[in-house]
Amino acid sequence: MTYNALVSVEQLVREQKDQASRPMVIDCSFELNDLDAGQRSYDAGHIPGAIYVHLEHALSAAKTGRNGRHPLPSRESFVQTMAALGVGDRTQVVAYDNAGGMYAARLWWMLRWVGHGDVAVLDGGIAAWKAAGEPLSTETPAARPRGDLTLRDALVTTVDYDQVKANIDSQERLVLDARAPDRFRGENETMDPVGGHIPGARNRLFKDNLLPDGRFKPAARLRLEFDAVTGGKPANALINQCGSGVTACHNLLAMEVAGLQGAALYSGSWSEWSAQPGAPVATGPSMP
Numbered sequence: 001m002t003y004n005a006l007v008s009v010e011q012l013v014r015e016q017k018d019q020a021s022r023p024m025v026i027d028c029s030f031e032l033n034d035l036d037a038g039q040r041s042y043d044a045g046h047i048p049g050a051i052y053v054h055l056e057h058a059l060s061a062a063k064t065g066r067n068g069r070h071p072l073p074s075r076e077s078f079v080q081t082m083a084a085l086g087v088g089d090r091t092q093v094v095a096y097d098n099a100g101g102m103y104a105a106r107l108w109w110m111l112r113w114v115g116h117g118d119v120a121v122l123d124g125g126i127a128a129w130k131a132a133g134e135p136l137s138t139e140t141p142a143a144r145p146r147g148d149l150t151l152r153d154a155l156v157t158t159v160d161y162d163q164v165k166a167n168i169d170s171q172e173r174l175v176l177d178a179r180a181p182d183r184f185r186g187e188n189e190t191m192d193p194v195g196g197h198i199p200g201a202r203n204r205l206f207k208d209n210l211l212p213d214g215r216f217k218p219a220a221r222l223r224l225e226f227d228a229v230t231g232g233k234p235a236n237a238l239i240n241q242c243g244s245g246v247t248a249c250h251n252l253l254a255m256e257v258a259g260l261q262g263a264a265l266y267s268g269s270w271s272e273w274s275a276q277p278g279a280p281v282a283t284g285p286s287m288p
Contacts, residue, residue: 003120005256006216007094009132012122015092016049023092024144025050026085028059028103029126032191041098045136047122047129050096051085055246059106068272069191069244070106075114079151082111086144089116089152096122096129100214102206102250109249109265115152121253124215131213156252157264159239161276164266167239168199168280174233175201176263177286178242178251179270186283191243194274196281198241203286204229206247209254222258229286238263244271 001015003023016022027050031037035056042052053059058081061073073081087093093111095104104121111119122128130136159167167173175198182188184203189195197203208225211217217225230238235255242248245267255263266273273279 002092002118004117005120005253006123007120008123009128009134012094013134023094024087025094026107027052027097028055028095028107029098030055030103043138045138047096047126048135048137049141051141053107055103055106059110066272066275068268070246072245072267075151078110079114079149083147083149086147087149088147089150091118091147093119094122095119096125098126100207100210101125101253102247105249105253106246109156109252112155115154116149117155124213127214157262159264159266161268161272164198164239171200173237173239174230175239175241176204176229176251177201178204178206178240178247180205185285192271192274194281196283198273199280199282202229204251206242206250209250216254216257219258222254223260226255226258226260235260236262239266240264241266241269243269245269
């Protein structure tokens, strides 16, 4: 079987029993305020057979001061990074983390960005794995042979700064901001030098995609909640952004679960937007 959105603990356990087609499990645990915390978490105990990837190293490119806090690498270089880890064109990848899927969703989106659709996020992450009583390992698995991953047509859509800026006047698409409401309003900004949001954007905190136990809400409930924020706009009329292009992927994953495929990602997000001279800034609550 292949999975392209979410996979449950029970499904992953079942798939891992098939030695011929075991999925490649990747731990994406991370903390923004402690760059080594994810590696420590992995070392302390991870899903058996999982490898670790670091947000700053594997899932981001070098920062220039104008391209945001987690700029995307080139599609070509990301394919090479994943192939070096052992990912091939037919590899089922399962990503998880220690943060409700916010970093795993970044890997999910990036693999789809280079045309690899057989990728899913473990619903509930490492917390769900532990809650189910499944074992942890402290062993780093042997390196896999290089994979044959190739660059294919993107399965997702992106927009850049100029397109988002032009959209303020055209209003062809609605921008959804995944950050916390106070940061969206321009209050308590600690990550970026300027507080506020892109004019016309609406706020959909990525954490609202989850149930209290850290699993994603049912598809129908997610659909109703997104429609309430967007006014029922079709997915291809939506642009997702956040602080640095990471948690916006969580909203995109939730939309995928909800049957809302086709929304775009502004990967530079607020950290890029706020670094551009003259970029318009709005403050205050999300307006209907």
